[in-house]
Amino acid sequence: MNVNTGTETFDVIVVGLGGLGSATAWRLAAAGQRVLGLEQFEFGHDRGASHDTSRILRHSYHRPDYVRLTKDAYEDWAHLEQEAGRQFVTRTGGIDLCPPDSSLPLDDYWRSLSAEGISYELLDADEVRGRWSQIAVPDGTTALYQERTSIVPAARSTAAMQQLAVAAGARLRDNAPVTGIRHGANGVEVVTEQARYSAGKVVLCTDAWANTLLRPLGWDIxxxxLEEQVTYFEPADPSRFAPEVFPIWIWLDDPCFYGFPTYGEATVKAGQDCGGPEVGPDRRSGVTDPALLDRLSRFMGERFPQSGRAIRSKRCLYTLTPDRDFVLGPVPGAERVLVGLGAAHAFKFAPTLGRMLSALVQDASLATTEPYTTFRLDRPALTDRDHPVNWMT
Incomplete structure (x- = not known):
């Protein structure tokens, strides 16, 4: 294919327009930057991690720094709602369920919430059963309930952030895979199959495809x-799983499961965290995995016996760092290129991380401040190949 030799110039080019990239393009354009956003597939595609319906927005995290970041997340979702003129946050409350002898005890969660002044309730098994008869927990189970836990819509809010970006002056192009990035002292050249572009800064929000563009710059995260799978179940009485009466839940054990009340239809959605097979971004099945479906269905039948039969499953990608912390910052030695990567738990933070990346593009000195330093590219978890793996969130 012929490449257009005429080079268009922008202040910032954002590569990858899932939730995080769309948020970044929006906040940069709203700040007056000349922005080009490039997406390798069609807008709204299902090959990554920003498609389908529901995602969890919660305060409950295992570390105080993440709890602090969730405070910003709630504010940034409210800002998105205000700017878009639409509601995206549906409050349901959320319960973290910890069975006896769990490998993921609740202590880190409630201590982190306490450290940040977030209210919560600790419940025993009888209290869980008394409040939600839909949940069958074994004796000895402990639970943490947090009232602000909510659902946010993945595909719908990503589209809204793209619309806001365009309204603010950004140019967004789909079906425009980037084939090369060249970093220079005065700017960055971005090459696609159709054209060449130049910009002062480039932000890579390419998730599972990140290393394809980072390796030529000397970095390999x-x-x-993993190719994960969520499944929708059809309860006989959907009203018992409505958001007004049934919470988002997380089963804190190994394996770890999570699920939602009904949302937009008379089904409940559930999945296993980090349970799918390892794949490559362009080497995946995209079809229902019978073993994953059987494992989840048996769990749902035991712990949520009224959830009904499985009616469909969907696949998505989890792109995980060894410590499951985000990647958020400039590429050392190629500082005009920045990376935003969500480590498979970032959609709740998408408006926040987009705002943070936008701020970092405009003020490089922020890279030496918290929380950016926690998520830098040259931290030990990303440079020490013997660093222990811990995917707990």
Whole structure:
């Protein structure tokens, strides 16, 4: 294919327009930057991690720094709602369920919430059963309930952030895979199959495809990509799983499961965290995995016996760092290129991370401040190949 030799120039080019990239393009354009956004597939595609319906927005995290970041997340989702003129946050409350002898005890969660002044309730098994008879927990189970836990819509809010970006002056192009990036002292050249572009800064929000563009710059983040599966179940009485009466839940054990009340239809959605097979971004099945479906269905039948039969499953990609912390910052030695990567738990933070990346593009000195330093590319978890793997969130 012929490449257009005429080079268009922008202040910033954002590569990858899932939730995080779309948020970044929006916030940069709203700040007056000349922005080009490039997406390798069609807008709204299902090959990554920003498609389908529901995602969890919650305060409950295992570390105080993440709890602090969730405070910003709630504010940034409210800002998105205000700017878009639409509601995206549906409050349901959320319960973290910890069975006896769990490998993921609740202590880190409630201590982190306490450290940040977030209210919560600790419940025993009888209290869980008394409040939600839909949940069958074994004796000895402990639980943490947090009232602000909510659902946010993945595909719908990503599209809204793209619309806001365009309204603010950004140019967004789909079906425009980037084939090369050249970093220079005065700017960055970005090459696609159709054209060449130049910009002062480039932000890579390419998730599972990150290393394809980072390796020529001398970086290779140790990423593990899993093909996960969520399944929708059809309860006989959907009203018992409505958001007004049934919470988002997380089963804190190994394996770890999670699920939602009904949302937009008379089904409940559930999945296993980090349970899928390892794949490559362009080497995946895209079809229902019977073993994953059987494992989840048996769990749902035991712990949520009224959830009904499985009616469909969907696949998505989890792109994990060894410590499951985000990647958020400039590429050392190629500082005009920045990376935003969500480590398979970032959609709740998408408006926040987009705002943070936008701020970092405009003020490089922020890279030496918290929380950016926690998520830098040259931290030990990403440079020490023997660093232990911990995917707990």
């Amino acid at each position: 140790p990423l593990t990509t």
